[in-house]
C-alpha cells in the first residue's frame with residue numbers, strides 16, 4: 001500500500017511570505033495534524049542533530065522554532081533534543097553555537113541521554129543488534145517529532161530519519177565505559193572490523209587522531225597506536241586519511257545497514273502507533289554526517305522539506321529526490337565525475353543508502369511505495 005509524503009519545495013518564486021520555506025513548513029505541520037495525536041501537556045521530543053564545531057549545516061533553529069511553537073499551540077510541551085556525541089557539556093555548547101538554544105527555538109534544548117550520555121534503557125532489537133540502549137528522554141516520551149537533516153553518511157551512504165533514530169536515538173555512552181553497550185554497538189554490527197595502519201604510507205599528519213570520536217588513536221614513539229578496545233569502528237579515520245594509510249578490515253555492509261533499520265525500529269517500538277511524525281529536510285545536502293568536524297558544499301541544490309507518518313516512505317521519497325537531482329559543480333559529486341541522470345548521492349559516496357531503507361521495509365517499518373503531494 002502506498003503512503004502519502006507531503007512536500008514543500010525550497011523554490012520561492014514569489015516575493016511573499018506564503019512562498020517561503022518557513023511557510024511551507026507551516027503547511028506541512030497542518031497536514032501532519034499535530035492536534036490529532038499530541039495530548040494536552042504531553043512531552044514531545046523534537047529529535048534533531050546539533051552538529052559539530054565545524055559542521056554548521058544542521059536544520060536551522062528557525063525551523064525548529066516553528067515546530068516547537070506548533071507543538072505548544074496544541075497544548076504539548078516540546079523539547080528539542082539530541083544525544084551525546086562529544087562530551088555532553090561541550091555538545092550543548094555546540095548546539096548553542098549553531099543557534100539551537102532556548103531563546104531561538106522557544107523551548108528547552110536537552111540531551112536525551114543526559115549530560116553524561118549514560119541515561120538509557122535497554123530495548124530488544126532484531127537479530128543483528130540484539131538490543132539497543134534507547135536514550136531515556138526518548139524512551140519515556142509518548143510522542144515524538146523526528147527532524148532530520150538529509151545528507152550523506154560515511155557508513156550508511158545516506159543519513160535521514162532512519163539513521164537519525166538508530167544512531168541518535170541510542171545513548172552515546174554506557175556507565176561501564178563499554179562502547180559495545182552504547183551507540184558504537186551499531187557501528188560494529190558485524191563485530192569483526194579492525195583498524196590497520198600502514199606506517200610506510202603514514203605522514204603523521206594526525207588528521208585521523210583529530211577526527212576520532214573516541215580518542216582511540218594516540219601518538220607513541222614517533223608513530224600512532226590505535227586502542228582496539230576504545231575503537232568503535234566508525235570509519236572516520238579511514239575516510240580522512242589522505243594517504244590511504246589507515247583501513248578498517250571490511251565489515252559486512254549489509255549487517256551495518258540492517259543494524260540501522262533494527263536500531264530505528266527498536267527506538268520506535270517505545271511509542272504507540274501514530275505517535276511519531278517525520279520531517280526530512282533535504283536542504284544543504286552535503287556529503288558528510290553532521291557529526292564530522294566540517295561540512296562540505298552541497299552536492300545537489302536545496303530540494304525542500306518532506307513530511308510523513310511513515311518513516312520508510314519519507315526516507316524513500318527523500319533519497320529518490322536527492323538521487324534524481326542535478327549534481328552541483330564545486331562539490332564532491334563533481335569531483336567524483338557524477339553526471340545528471342546518475343544516482344547522485346549514491347555515486348558520490350560509493351555507499352548505497354538504499355540498503356537500509358530496503359532493510360527497514362523488509363522488517364515491516366513502512367511502505368516504500370509513496371505518493372508525493374505538494375503543499
Ligand code: SF4
Nearest residue numbers: 212231232234235237
Ligand atoms: S574507526 Fe578510527 S576514527 Fe573510528 S573510533 Fe576507530 S580509530 Fe577512531
Ligand code: SF4
Nearest residue numbers: 202203205206208241
Ligand atoms: S590520517 Fe593517515 S597519514 Fe595522517 S596520521 Fe593518520 S594514518 Fe597517518
